[in-house]
Amino acid sequence: MKEAQEFVWMGAIPLQIHLHESEVTTVPPPPPALILAPRIGYLPLLLPLIKPYFSSTLPPGVDTVWFEYKGLPLKWYIPTGVLFDLLCAEPERPWNLTIHFRGYPSHLLIPCEGEDSVKWNFINSLKEADYIINGNCKNVMHMSQSDQLELWNSVVNANLEAFIRSSSKLKSGTIEDDYASKSSLSSQKSQKMIGEADTSVQTKTGKVPVRLYVWNVSEDFGDMEDAPPIDSWDRISYVNRPLEIHREEGKCFTLHDAIKTLLPELFGKKRKPSEGENDEQSFGSEEETKNNRMTEEGEGNISQPLETGSTADDDPEIKLLRIQGIEPKLETPISWVANHLRHPENFLHVCVYIKVPSAKSL
Amino acid sequence: MNESAWDGTLSASEFSASAQAFAEKWKLNNPAYPPWTWVKSLEVPIFATNQVEEGYLSLENVCIVKSNDDEVASCVEGEASLYDKEDEESTDSATLSGNDNVQPYYFDFHIIYSASFRVPVLYFRAYCSDEAYPSALLSNQVFLADGRSLGLNEIESVLPANSAKVLLESKWTFITQEEHPYLNRPWCKLHPCGSSDWMKLLFQAVEKVDRPAMELYLVSWFSVVGPVIGLGIPIQMLKEP
Numbered sequence: 001m002k003e004a005q006e007f008v009w010m011g012a013i014p015l016q017i018h019l020h021e022s023e024v025t026t027v028p029p030p031p032p033a034l035i036l037a038p039r040i041g042y043l044p045l046l047l048p049l050i051k052p053y054f055s056s057t058l059p060p061g062v063d064t065v066w067f068e069y070k071g072l073p074l075k076w077y078i079p080t081g082v083l084f085d086l087l088c089a090e091p092e093r094p095w096n097l098t099i100h101f102r103g104y105p106s107h108l109l110i111p112c113e114g115e116d117s118v119k120w121n122f123i124n125s126l127k128e129a130d131y132i133i134n135g136n137c138k139n140v141m142h143m144s145q146s147d148q149l150e151l152w153n154s155v156v157n158a159n160l161e162a163f164i165r166s167s168s169k170l171k172s173g174t175i176e177d178d179y180a181s182k183s184s185l186s187s188q189k190s191q192k193m194i195g196e197a198d199t200s201v202q203t204k205t206g207k208v209p210v211r212l213y214v215w216n217v218s219e220d221f222g223d224m225e226d227a228p229p230i231d232s233w234d235r236i237s238y239v240n241r242p243l244e245i246h247r248e249e250g251k252c253f254t255l256h257d258a259i260k261t262l263l264p265e266l267f268g269k270k271r272k273p274s275e276g277e278n279d280e281q282s283f284g285s286e287e288e289t290k291n292n293r294m295t296e297e298g299e300g301n302i303s304q305p306l307e308t309g310s311t312a313d314d315d316p317e318i319k320l321l322r323i324q325g326i327e328p329k330l331e332t333p334i335s336w337v338a339n340h341l342r343h344p345e346n347f348l349h350v351c352v353y354i355k356v357p358s359a360k361s362l
Numbered sequence: 363m364n365e366s367a368w369d370g371t372l373s374a375s376e377f378s379a380s381a382q383a384f385a386e387k388w389k390l391n392n393p394a395y396p397p398w399t400w401v402k403s404l405e406v407p408i409f410a411t412n413q414v415e416e417g418y419l420s421l422e423n424v425c426i427v428k429s430n431d432d433e434v435a436s437c438v439e440g441e442a443s444l445y446d447k448e449d450e451e452s453t454d455s456a457t458l459s460g461n462d463n464v465q466p467y468y469f470d471f472h473i474i475y476s477a478s479f480r481v482p483v484l485y486f487r488a489y490c491s492d493e494a495y496p497s498a499l500l501s502n503q504v505f506l507a508d509g510r511s512l513g514l515n516e517i518e519s520v521l522p523a524n525s526a527k528v529l530l531e532s533k534w535t536f537i538t539q540e541e542h543p544y545l546n547r548p549w550c551k552l553h554p555c556g557s558s559d560w561m562k563l564l565f566q567a568v569e570k571v572d573r574p575a576m577e578l579y580l581v582s583w584f585s586v587v588g589p590v591i592g593l594g595i596p597i598q599m600l601k602e603p
Contacts, residue, residue: 118533241477
């Protein structure tokens with residue numbers, strides 16, 4: 001548990017930051033700034049480090065800072081590592097970003113009032129995750145201001161020890177592992193299992209807070225190097241739905257199952273339009289039963305390596321799936337992924353490139 | 363879900379059923395307003411398949427006038443106000459012309475289901491009258507490309523006095539600018555994390571049933587949320603059909 005978490009927290013991306021040419025008032029222009037950005041951090045948090053490089057050359061005016069990559073204004077509320085995983089099909093190191101101190105694109109991006117905006121975006125996400133996991137956000141609401149601040153500072157400083165200390169009050173829990181034995185779990189006494197009240201029942205239910213970024217790839221390309229740049233956020237579909245896990249005894253709920261559950265629009269092709277109209281549960285559950293059925297029918301499909309994608313002709317093909325900079329195999333149990341690769345606000349951020357057969361796209 | 367302990371939330375399909383009931387009641391009781399329309403998520407590329415139910419409620423181009431005596435009235439362009447203030451008819455507080463100090467604002471409202479909180483969430487944006495855009499353009503996702511919709515600090519001055527006060531006190535937890543889940547652009551959002559709690563209380567107080575009629579969920583919900591942005595609903599809407 002701890003080891004993977006350490007890797008996640010130590011993860012960083014070397015940035016080479018250029019000042020946009022329209023804001024350069026000196027000759028020669030200032031050299032780019034080289035900075036190591038924590039993956040779990042947010043771009044505006046780097047400002048105290050970046051500003052000194054460029055402050056002497058800026059035109060007069062008030063700072064409204066934003067970042068851009070190949071013409072795309074970057075959303076500051078997405079963790080830096082997720083932006084990198086999503087926008088650099090082929091990892092680019094150092095990552096060349098452009099910084100602007102003027103002309104904020106407020107029609108595209110949520111305004112950012114410095115660290116406070118980033119902090120509250122984080123706290124509100126933490127609340128959302130708390131609600132998904134526990135059915136209320138009392139754990140976060142009842143945190144004292146100083147505890148909240150301590151937690152936030154641990155994220156700003158990418159300090160895992162401090163984070164473990166201050167997040168223990170949150171009871172955010174872990175998803176019960178599919179593969180680990182009960183004894184090894186119970187040894188981590190600070191961790192609470194979801195669904196531990198009904199361990200005698202065969203099907204277990206758990207909810208995982210997930211933020212899924214889907215790039216619907218229309219062009220065909222062989223290498224990731226040939227992937228066209230993402231020039232507009234409209235090309236990315238953002239799916240913010242909790243993942244519902246209905247586990248059955250003896251079956252492993254995999255990452256592949258998770259993606260299919262989260263995207264019934266793409267993978268639920270056997271579904272008829274009329275179905276599910278009186279569905280009392282949220283729509284994940286119905287897909288769930290379906291997916292399990294598909295697992296039974298096509299065991300071979302599931303264990304296919306990632307590269308080949310799915311075998312059925314009209315099935316969408318997962319070209320690439322990245323979480324925290326790695327490309328986990330699709331048969332990895334979701335419990336492991338959720339417990340080890342989630343971000344400090346308890347959301348699992350998943351980037352997928354999906355190629356949808358032309359019959360299914362618009 | 364355990365029937366005896368309803369938690370104040372609703373499912374996605376209950377939301378869409380309730381939204382349709384709400385839109386119908388609105389049309390019956392507020393004939394002078396534009397109707398709420400159901401926007402299918404079909405218009406959003408990747409979700410374009412069989413999910414007939416998924417979408418959100420939309421009411422656009424609603425003019426809200428904040429007059430000098432700090433009273434907010436709403437109206438449809440060119441028509442007298444139907445806004446009932448505590449059951450009193452107040453037809454003269456919302457005339458659009460003749461008063462230079464009155465600045466009409468136009469609001470777009472979207473009610474969107476949150477799968478995380480399992481409750482409806484109100485998203486809105488405002489823009490000034492002289493920059494009003496035809497509603498056809500707006501619903502077409504052609505956003506105010508030059509960014510002339512109001513920022514949160516400007517919206518504060520348009521909100522009813524009480525909401526503006528709460529906005530100041532709870533800057534980050536009441537109304538914030540967030541991304542519209544379908545349109546991918548910054549909109550104002552009324553925070554939903556307490557909604558299930560007060561919806562539970564609301565239903566428990568009125569009805570002595572374990573699980574209330576979900577059809578009425580949105581009407582009740584909007585009777586609380588609407589006034590926050592200066593949009594009341596006629597009392598008739600809350601009555602059983």
